[in-house]
Amino acid sequence: xxxxxEQLKTNDFVELPKxxxxxxxxxxxxxxxxxxxxxxxxxxxxxxxxxxxxxxxLFVSRQVGIPAAKVYGVVSFYSFFTQKPVGKHKxxxxxxxxxxxxxxxxxxxxxxxxxxxxxxxxxxxxLFTLRDVRCVGACGLxxxxxxxDNVHGHVAVEDVKDIIQQYRKGDE
Amino acid sequence: MDxxxxxxxxxxxxxxxxxTILEAAKKCNVHIPxxxxxxxxxxxxxxxxxxxxxxxxxxxxxxxxxxxxxxxVTEGMVVKTDSMRAIAGRRTSVELLLSNHPTDCLVCPKNLxxxxxSLAQELGIREIKWEGKRMDYEKDLSSYSLIKDxxxxxxxxxxxxxxxxxxxxxxxxAIDRGFDAFxxxxxxxxxxxxxxxxxxxxxxxxxxxxxxxxxxxxxxxRELNDESKHVVVQVAPAIRAAxxxxxxxxPGTLSTGKIxxxxxxxxxDGVFDTDFAADLTIMEEASELVHRIQNNGRLPMLTxxxxxxxxxxxxxxxxxxxxxSSCQSPQIMFGAIAxxxxxxxxxxxxxxxxxxxxxxxxxxKAEAHRPELSCxxxxxxxxxxxxxxxxxxxxxxxxxxxxxxxDEFDSLMGESTGASVxxxxxxxxxxxxxxxxxxxxxxxxxxxxxFKQLRGMEGIREATVTIGDMDVxxxxxxxxxxxxxxxxxxxDGKSDYHVIEIMACPxxxxxxxxxxxxxxxxxxxxxxxxxxxREDEGKAKRKSHENEQIIKLYEEFLGKPxxxxxxxxxxTCYQPRERI
Numbered sequence: 088x089x090x091x092x093e094q095l096k097t098n099d100f101v102e103l104p105k106x107x108x109x110x111x112x113x114x115x116x117x118x119x120x121x122x123x124x125x126x127x128x129x130x131x132x133x134x135x136x137x138x139x140x141x142x143x144x145l146f147v148s149r150q151v152g153i154p155a156a157k158v159y160g161v162v163s164f165y166s167f168f169t170q171k172p173v174g175k176h177k178x179x180x181x182x183x184x185x186x187x188x189x190x191x192x193x194x195x196x197x198x199x200x201x202x203x204x205x206x207x208x209x210x211x212x213x214l215f216t217l218r219d220v221r222c223v224g225a226c227g228l229x230x231x232x233x234x235x236d237n238v239h240g241h242v243a244v245e246d247v248k249d250i251i252q253q254y255r256k257g258d259e
Numbered sequence: 260m261d262x263x264x265x266x267x268x269x270x271x272x273x274x275x276x277x278x279t280i281l282e283a284a285k286k287c288n289v290h291i292p293x294x295x296x297x298x299x300x301x302x303x304x305x306x307x308x309x310x311x312x313x314x315x316x317x318x319x320x321x322x323x324x325x326x327x328x329x330x331x332v333t334e335g336m337v338v339k340t341d342s343m344r345a346i347a348g349r350r351t352s353v354e355l356l357l358s359n360h361p362t363d364c365l366v367c368p369k370n371l372x373x374x375x376x377s378l379a380q381e382l383g384i385r386e387i388k389w390e391g392k393r394m395d396y397e398k399d400l401s402s403y404s405l406i407k408d409x410x411x412x413x414x415x416x417x418x419x420x421x422x423x424x425x426x427x428x429x430x431x432x433a434i435d436r437g438f439d440a441f442x443x444x445x446x447x448x449x450x451x452x453x454x455x456x457x458x459x460x461x462x463x464x465x466x467x468x469x470x471x472x473x474x475x476x477x478x479x480x481r482e483l484n485d486e487s488k489h490v491v492v493q494v495a496p497a498i499r500a501a502x503x504x505x506x507x508x509x510p511g512t513l514s515t516g517k518i519x520x521x522x523x524x525x526x527x528d529g530v531f532d533t534d535f536a537a538d539l540t541i542m543e544e545a546s547e548l549v550h551r552i553q554n555n556g557r558l559p560m561l562t563x564x565x566x567x568x569x570x571x572x573x574x575x576x577x578x579x580x581x582x583x584s585s586c587q588s589p590q591i592m593f594g595a596i597a598x599x600x601x602x603x604x605x606x607x608x609x610x611x612x613x614x615x616x617x618x619x620x621x622x623x624k625a626e627a628h629r630p631e632l633s634c635x636x637x638x639x640x641x642x643x644x645x646x647x648x649x650x651x652x653x654x655x656x657x658x659x660x661x662x663x664x665x666d667e668f669d670s671l672m673g674e675s676t677g678a679s680v681x682x683x684x685x686x687x688x689x690x691x692x693x694x695x696x697x698x699x700x701x702x703x704x705x706x707x708x709x710f711k712q713l714r715g716m717e718g719i720r721e722a723t724v725t726i727g728d729m730d731v732x733x734x735x736x737x738x739x740x741x742x743x744x745x746x747x748x749x750x751d752g753k754s755d756y757h758v759i760e761i762m763a764c765p766x767x768x769x770x771x772x773x774x775x776x777x778x779x780x781x782x783x784x785x786x787x788x789x790x791x792x793r794e795d796e797g798k799a800k801r802k803s804h805e806n807e808q809i810i811k812l813y814e815e816f817l818g819k820p821x822x823x824x825x826x827x828x829x830x831t832c833y834q835p836r837e838r839i
Contacts (some may be wrong), residue, residue, distance in 0.1 A: 141446045145839065148445075154429025155445035155839050156453075161434045 100142050107135050108146060121151045125161060129168060138169045166220070174209045174216040176254050178234050183222025185229040194230050195219055197247040214258065215251070267338045280338055281314060282294035288317060291316060291340050292349060292378055294356075295415030296328040299462055300781045301716055302738070302765045305526070306420040306464070311413060312352040313378065317345045324348045335556030353382055358389040360467070367411075367468050371716075372776050373474050374466035375413060396441060401449035403621040403628050404457035404621040405472055409441040412469035418442060420460035426739040426763070428571065430455045445839055454574035454838050458567035458739065458763040459621030459772015464779075472621050476652050478642050482613045483526050490613045491529030491601070492522050493593045493672075495682030496537065497768035498646050500790035504775040504783070505650035506660040507552035513794055514667025518617075523666055524658050529601070532668045533616070534675030536593035536690070537682045538565060539812070541803035543829055544586045544688075548758055557581050558757040559734065559749065562688050564588045566626035567763035569833065572740050576746050577835030585830040589682065590616050590623055591632045593672065594639030595828045600816045601671060609637065616643045619683070620770030622763070631831055645773025674808040677708070679794030684788045684800040685737040685767035686713040686720065689760035693724055693733070694802045701727040708801045714792070716766060716785070719744065721756070734759040737767055 114131050118124045128147055129139065136143050139162050148155040164170045180195040195206060198217050202210055209216040221223075225231045228240025232250070239250055261276040274283045284291050295311040297304065304327050309326035316327045317778055319337035324345060327338075332673045355377060355746055374396040396409035414433065419442060422431040430453045434443050444453040462470045503512035522530040548560050561583040563569055572583060587595070593616070616623060626632065627640040644652065654661050667673070673751055678694050681687030689711045713723040713733065719742040724731050734756040736742045742761045748754040764770045769787035770777070777783045795801060803809065817824050 144445070149838075154423065154432065156429055156434075156443075157423075157433035158431035159447075160434055160447040164433075 100252045101140060103136060110135050111143075111146070112150060114122070115150045117148070122153055125151060125153065125158065126153070126165075129158070129162060133168060134163045138172050140170060140172075143184060144170075166218075169216075171211070172209065172214075174214050175258070176214060176234050177216050177218065178220050178232065179220045179223070180206075181221075181225070181231045181233070183226065183229075185222070185226035186231055189230040191230040193244055194232060194242050194247065197244045198232075198251070201247055201251055214255070263332050263334045263336075265332045265336045265338065269342055272744040275333055276332075278332050280316060280318075280330050280332055280336075280716050283332050284316075284327065284338070284340060285402050289340055291327050292381055293328055294353075294374055294378055294413070294466055294657075295417065297420070297779050299765060302770075302781060302784075303718060304421065304464075304765060306415070306417045308416045308420075311356065311415055313349055313356075315348045315352065316340045317348075333772075341832065349572075349573075350382055350384070353378055353384060354388055354740055357387045358391055359393055360413065361393075361410055362387070368471040368474065369468035370408075371470060372653070375548060392438065394438075394441070399450050400450040400473075402455070402457060402625060403473060404624045405450065405459060405462055405470055407443070407450060408469055408471070409443065410469075411467045412442055413467055414440060414442065415466055416442070417464040417466065418470055421460045421464055424740070425765075426456070426458060426460060426571075427743050428454065428456055428458075428575075428739060431461060448839070452839075454566040454836065455568075456570040456574070456739065456763060457625045457772075458571075460764060461772075462621060463764075463770070463772045463776065472645050474648055474650065474651075475624075475642050475644055476648050476655065479615055479644060479652060480655075482615070482642065487611060487613050488613045489528045489605070489607050489611050490526075490615060491531060491597055492525075492615045492617065493531045493533045493536065493590070493597075494518050494522070494617040494649075495533045495590065495619055495683065495768065496680050496687075496791060497774065497787065498617055498649070498770060499680075499794065500683065500787040501619065501646055501774050502650060502660070503663060505647070506653075507660055507785050509786075510783040511790040513790050514660070515794065516667070517660055517663040519668050520666035521653055521658050521660055522664070525652065525656055527615070529597075529668075529672070530669045531539070531593070531672040533593055533618075534588050534679035534682070535668075535672045535806070535808060536589035536596070537564075537679030537688075538676055538803035538806040538809050539592050539596070539829070540586055540589045540682075540688075541678060541691050541695050542809060542813070542820040543592075543825055544584050544649065545692045545699065545803075547584050547586065548692065548696055549699055550821060552757065559754060559759050560584050561758075562760045563831075564682065564688055564760050565622070565764075566769075567622035568739065568742060568761045570622065570625075570836070571742065571763065572746070575743065576750070577838075579746065579750060580833040580835065582749065584832065585686060585832065587829055587831045588623075588626065589679075589768040590643075591626065591639050591831075592829050594627075594641075596672065596802070596812065598637065598639060599828060600812060603673060603816075612640045614639065616640050617646065617649045618643050619646050619768045619774045620764075621645060621772040623773075625696055635688060645728060646771075646775060647773060650775070654727050671808060674806055675798075676803055676806050677798035677801035678803045679796065679806075680794045681788040681791050683768040683791050685762050686715065686735045686760060687767065687791070688712055688762075689733055689735060689758065692758070693726075693731070694812045695804045696731075697724075697726050698802065698804065699778070700729070705802070716788075717734065731758065732756045736760070737762040738765055739763050 130148045147159045262273045270287045294313040297306040309329040314327045315324035317339040399407035499515040565581040596616045602609045624643040678691035720735045766784040770784045
């Protein structure tokens with residue numbers, strides 16, 4: 088059945104902190120070439136909100152004065168941007184060429200099995216998000232894993248449990 | 260002008276600086292196949308993304324093949340378009356596109372009018388060498404106007420150019436990356452949930468069936484075969500200058516008489532002309548303009564015949580909804596009169612009347628479903644066919660359109676003047692309104708009815724027409740990006756126009772999203788426009804207020820223009836809508 092003309096469905100929009108929007112608005116108002124700085128603005132928005140849900144993208148679109156479809160196009164293009172809330176610790180497994188030949192895929196699988204999630208997903212307790220990333224430029228340490236800003240080099244499958252435990256403990 | 264020497268396939272020629280290889284090749288009669296490329300000349304519609312890689316040619320001293328549509332000629336350039344390498348390169352591009360394209364051509368809505376299909380034929384491709392992953396997206400069937408099938412998208416970006424650069428609606432954008440990339444709205448919303456105006460220009464330029472219209476031919480056949488229904492049909496002005504193209508006739512051939520004949524053959528109970536309703540629109544709109552001018556009302560007044568333009572305004576300028584005329588479009592006015600006056604005269608129950616429209620437009624399909632444009636629970640207009648669907652209906656019914664003898668429209672709602680015919684071209688509505696307003700305001704007879712300063716293909720035009728002791732300043736825009744400029748001037752208080760005509764599509768309705776595909780040839784639009792002015796010239800009556808059936812309609816039913824009954828039946832209101 089085709090739909091009637093209707094207003095944009097706003098009932099599935101999530102409420103986000105007002106002060107976050109204010110912070111972003113202040114940032115955007117200080118940017119000179121707003122349109123040309125879209126990616127910077129989105130970086131800032133993700134830093135503030137932790138992720139880029141559609142309400143934040145729509146906010147950016149209206150503040151910057153470019154169509155929401157264009158903003159969404161950019162957000163969906165770059166794997167750095169995430170549209171879902173992420174966990175406290177972002178585990179990024181490098182899949183660059185050097186890491187790949189050193190069996191990084193097995194490391195990724197081990198994290199997935201240990202955390203009970205697929206890549207791109209977040210654990211229910213919102214503690215960990217698992218992702219694969221392109222070469223991070225630390226090939227000498229292959230296979231390499233980032234947890235937040237911390238680097239773990241020469242990671243073996245057996246280390247995975249310990250790494251996770253280390254961050255779990257840190258939170259207790 | 261700086262001239263450059265270039266050699267193409269052994270031929271020397273000189274071209275102005277800035278010429279692309281493709282344009283230079285055309286000058287020496289060398290055909291290079293293209294797919295994503297689109298250039299509508301003075302209409303300012305240019306898609307030069309070089310994304311399809313179909314126009315690749317070999318350039319001396321360049322290691323890789325280059326896209327001829329975007330690469331410009333440089334001094335002394337030596338180009339080969341017919342070398343083995345160039346031919347193989349182009350072929351590979353098309354084969355790769357086909358490796359991820361459905362091959363259901365026989366049942367595809369674009370069968371025989373698909374540019375990719377034509378290209379495969381032109382290049383003699385007989386097998387698809389590579390078998391790989393296929394895109395698998397759901398179709399968007401959410402709107403009344405258009406269907407989006409991303410599986411047939413070849414990422415040429417023509418629709419994106421139309422939607423963003425020309426129409427400035429910004430609905431369609433490339434989403435995601437690499438193999439997963441597709442064109443769609445923000446957050447992959449259904450089209451109906453976006454601020455899409457349904458102008459259909461994305462459909463008009465889509466080379467494949469990634470964007471097509473919602474097809475309602477079957478609904479018309481069903482109604483025509485329902486004994487209990489009294490089915491009437493109206494045809495918009497722009498159709499008569501374009502439908503012939505679907506039957507091998509020259510672009511710009513006028514087919515008014517054949518259209519009336521074809522409707523009768525199809526078995527419609529009432530064979531009518533939207534031109535009648537266009538004359539009615541002028542009666543109301545010219546009255547409203549005179550009323551606004553004489554009562555210090557809101558100026559400028561903007562025309563409201565174009566439903567894509569109306570929806571654009573609701574989404575993009577929700578603070579300015581008092582600017583457009585309150586007149587419904589001719590299509591809706593026709594339906595309103597058919598289900599009241601006509602029903603009364605014919606002694607019919609309005610619920611048994613089905614109103615079918617043949618329109619050059621896809622936004623008209625959505626317009627017909629606007630709840631405020633219905634009478635009670637019943638729509639004023641029930642089914643809207645595009646020009647292309649009308650051709651399909653004729654073909655299915657076995658009507659050899661080109662050989663039909665001319666026939667006339669039925670009386671009551673079939674008479675029309677030259678003023679209404681030119682509604683189909685940019686500037687036409689305002690010219691028609693001026694013809695009537697002039698006589699009403701001055702009380703004099705207008706001898707020369709042609710206001711040539713209002714005609715043309717420029718995106719924004721202006722003219723001043725002296726009516727009595729008043730200089731009426733007129734603005735005209737076609738394409739929504741041009742409309743936006745005029746609207747922004749009004750918002751900023753920089754506009755001194757009295758009245759503005761706006762049409763969403765390039766050239767007005769002749770270039771509508773439901774018209775036969777022009778495949779990037781702007782000459783076709785010009786020929787359609789010329790045909791409409793020709794029909795106007797040949798009409799005995801060329802002013803809307805001289806239409807005798809209209810005069811009778813007011814005497815017997817409506818009372819006076821812009822009066823109480825008109826307000827109830829023929830006028831509407833607008834609502835602010837979100838922008839997304």
